[in-house]
Amino acid sequence: MAPKISDSELEILRIIWAHDGQMMFSDIVDELHKKEFKWKNNTILTFLARLTEKQVLAVQKKGRRNEYIALLTEKGYLEQETKDFVGKVYEGExxxxIATLVENELISDREIEDLKEYWEKNKE
Incomplete structure (x- = not known):
């Protein structure tokens, strides 16, 4: 089971994943500010420390600066979260x-067609 990652931690991870899985602290701060997050540096450092404790990130010193390296891929995270969600909410079914998505019109006809094509291509 993957470690629990808060929404705030996930925002930081998404930024790191978007930059090939590794970034300097100052670049993470810049990207968060571009996304209009108003977190102070200490808050960001706390989130990074938590992700490091959870072994989701590694820290590498580059002189006096820190580079953060993702140890968990976005694909790996999404796979685990999806398995956990389906297991917990739908008892693995x-x-x-899919019935919930269809009944509540959370999936379009085009997406259903795309899924059919995906299924046909990948069922071997």
Whole structure:
């Protein structure tokens, strides 16, 4: 089971993943500010420290600066979160998830067609 990652920690991870899985602290701060997050540096450092404790990130010193390296890929994170969600909410039944998406119009006809094509290509 993957470590629990808060929404704030996930925002930081998304930025790091978007930059090939490694970034300097100052670049992370810049990207967060571009996204209009108003967190102070100490807050960002706290989130990074938590991700490091959870072994989701590694820290590498570059002189006096810190580079953060993702130890968990975005794909790996999404796979684990999806498995956990389907297991917990739908007792492992993917059909229940899909039925909810269809019944509540959370999936379009085009997306259903795309999924059919994906299924046909990948079922071997």
């Amino acid at each position: 993917v059909k229940g998830l």
